[in-house]
Amino acid sequence: MSSLSNFVNEPINLDELKSVIDSLERSLSELDGQLRRWKSSGQEDRFQTGHAESLDGNAKLAALKTLYRILARLPEPEAQTILAKPMEMRANLPRNKGD
Amino acid sequence: MAEGDGRLYGAFLSNVLKKVINLDVSQDALRAILMSTFTPNYDTNDVYATISGNEISGSGYAATGDGLANTSNVVAVVSASDWVKFDVEDASWAALATATPTYAVPYDDTPTSPADPLIGTIVLGTTAPNGGQYNIVFNSAGLLYITY
Numbered sequence: 426m427s428s429l430s431n432f433v434n435e436p437i438n439l440d441e442l443k444s445v446i447d448s449l450e451r452s453l454s455e456l457d458g459q460l461r462r463w464k465s466s467g468q469e470d471r472f473q474t475g476h477a478e479s480l481d482g483n484a485k486l487a488a489l490k491t492l493y494r495i496l497a498r499l500p501e502p503e504a505q506t507i508l509a510k511p512m513e514m515r516a517n518l519p520r521n522k523g524d
Numbered sequence: 525m526a527e528g529d530g531r532l533y534g535a536f537l538s539n540v541l542k543k544v545i546n547l548d549v550s551q552d553a554l555r556a557i558l559m560s561t562f563t564p565n566y567d568t569n570d571v572y573a574t575i576s577g578n579e580i581s582g583s584g585y586a587a588t589g590d591g592l593a594n595t596s597n598v599v600a601v602v603s604a605s606d607w608v609k610f611d612v613e614d615a616s617w618a619a620l621a622t623a624t625p626t627y628a629v630p631y632d633d634t635p636t637s638p639a640d641p642l643i644g645t646i647v648l649g650t651t652a653p654n655g656g657q658y659n660i661v662f663n664s665a666g667l668l669y670i671t672y
Binding site for chain 2: 450453454457458460461464465467472476479480483484486487490491501502503504505506507508509510511512513514515516517
């Protein structure tokens with residue numbers, strides 16, 4: 426990460442930037458597995474702390490990926506949207522059949 | 525089922541009737557998760573822990589998915605249609621890595637007994653994440669409605 430601060434004055438090494446991105450992705454993946462275990466085992470305090478770190482890490486990862494895409498002149502992926510239909514439940518009263 | 529189709533879990537209405545779930549504005553905190561290979565069981569899947577093993581993982585996604593802000597929740601009787609609707613903020617991920625999620629599953633993150641009860645499933649079909657913004661937009665009729 427420290428090498429990123431030199432980008433302003435030095436030629437940008439895309440391979441190095443990609444390496445930083447890959448490393449952060451691996452760390453977040455490991456954290457993700459741990460989060461799932463904490464949540465499922467009811468360790469809510471640990472989960473909340475780790476989840477905040479995960480959100481922060483993912484935001485930084487997204488920023489680094491955007492930077493890489495700009496520098497490598499890669500196109501921005503199009504947004505993907507699912508249009509969800511409403512889930513329906515029927516709440517009918519039982520008919521009295523005179524049992 | 526086709527892309528966008530939704531179905532409620534049996535446990536959902538049971539939890540509503542038992543006052544486990546409160547979907548009114550600014551009450552329970554809802555989340556939506558994305559599932560990888562997954563076959564929903566609408567009789568036995570009841571809480572997050574029963575399905576978390578099939579949640580996707582990858583860049584741009586944190587375990588337990590996306591929080592759906594409850595400040596604009598709508599719970600309302602729609603008398604013209606004879607239904608009660610519930611609507612909540614749409615789900616989105618800013619930069620979701622390429623993956624093939626099969627279902628989105630909204631759940632209630634607030635209750636503790638049972639913890640994290642599930643609401644239902646939404647089929648994600650063939651519109652897969654490509655590394656960019658990934659949105660699940662709920663219908664104007666709501667995330668769900670109950671007819672009467």
